[in-house]
Amino acid sequence: MIEHNTRINTYRVSAAAAGLLAACGGSSVGDGGGLIPTTSLKALSHVSVVSGTTDSPPQAAPPSSTPSENSGSPQASSTSSPSPVTLPPSDGPAGQDSSRYTLTFHDSFDAGLDRNVWNTERTDADIAVANYAVKKGTLKIWPERGTNGEFFDRTFDTDGRFSQRYGYFEMEARLPKGKGVWPAFWLLGYKDGRRPEIDILEAYPGGAAPWGAPGIDGVPVPMMYAPVVWNDRGDQAGYTKVATPDMSAGFHRYGLKWEPNKTTFYFDGKEVYSLQVSVSDPLFPILDLWFGSASSEPDESTPTGESNAFEINYVKAWQFK
Template sequence: MLKIWPQRDASGNFFNRTLDTDGKFQQRYGYFEMQAKLPIGKGVWPAFWLFAHPGDRRPEIDIMEAYPGGGPNSGWGDSSLHPVAFAATVWPNGSSNGNAGFRMLQTPDLSAAFHVYGVKWEANRQTFYFDGQPFLTVNVSMGDPMYLLLDLWFGSASGTPDSTTPTGEGNAFEVNYVRAWQFR
């Protein structure tokens, strides 16, 4: 099992963790899936996505992003800053150029158990799945081969981590597996 947890550097700042397959594995179209349990707390921002960098464009498919540190008023977290929602987003030309589809899905506490996040990526359509059930379809052409990314970053809609953010292995982004299938 892969575990990525919030940790501070020597200066006391939280630092981002990224694992990717850039230069090692990329694929155009297929089914991509991760089974994971998410961390809690102010500032945590776990994600699973596909990315490419052809020329100046940055096409991206966000399969799962969660921002529990936003708390109950944000819709992303509960009053204890447990993740109770995640989002999927399609960015055909990069996140600075507008998305082609987005959905935030309300869920049970994603830190309490493992869940499966997936996308079926076809030439003109991306269908997103949560625990085997489709919840979003985006009809847009995306033909650049992409590589996989898993990360635990800090900030954005989750706020800035602080002394209340649990650190260490007990608050890990736990990943049982990541799989990629090609279509025949």
């Protein structure tokens, strides 16, 4: 994430992973099988890129704990990932030549929440209440107060279940709105002391313009997101800010083409940012809804409940042929 080390805390990812994971969390969502029809997308003429590589965001203090090592092969490493699937050309990565890719991971949530694929767990689970569900083929994560009256984070990841080096990663989702909400889709790895990270999407609806803007009801909606690349903990390679339509009003596709010496980010199939960088560790996907950072802190004005969900249609990954 932009505040990379803020997320590296005491979240335990899975029973199989010993120790604490930096900057992520986990849940249980698996290979749902069939594809969900793609929702109509906003006109790409409304998408613009606002460079942010010289406007370096603040850094948080490094974590005090060390995550467990996660072994895996350099390519599509997984203990329970779906077998490669052949899809029609229209079902390949948005804006890409699908004949150049092989599907290696696919969850459209049609079969519910598969706990053999995703992790979700909290060290302070005693305060947690229901704040996620799979309904009608989508994973929904929404703002909610715990039993202590405070908003709490929810994270889903595939640590120990699926990781991959290089390829194309894509999520189709609708974002929540409101002060304090901080939705994200990102990749993380940790091995031999390294902590590389690629943030495909992180948004701050409650942040100062142009991050967010008041909707018709006065509640701030997400109007910008940031792709970010980290070579290692505290070593940011670059980032940018992508201005968009209201991302809480409909579904959009957020993609990453990750090559040995280059990362290219896409919004609804349109390239929005490219960076010459070498990230060579296998990384695993993460979905989360956290609070704070540039989105400010949630308060009484922040909409809670399922109607204000971070709603994910699917998560997919492809490897280059």
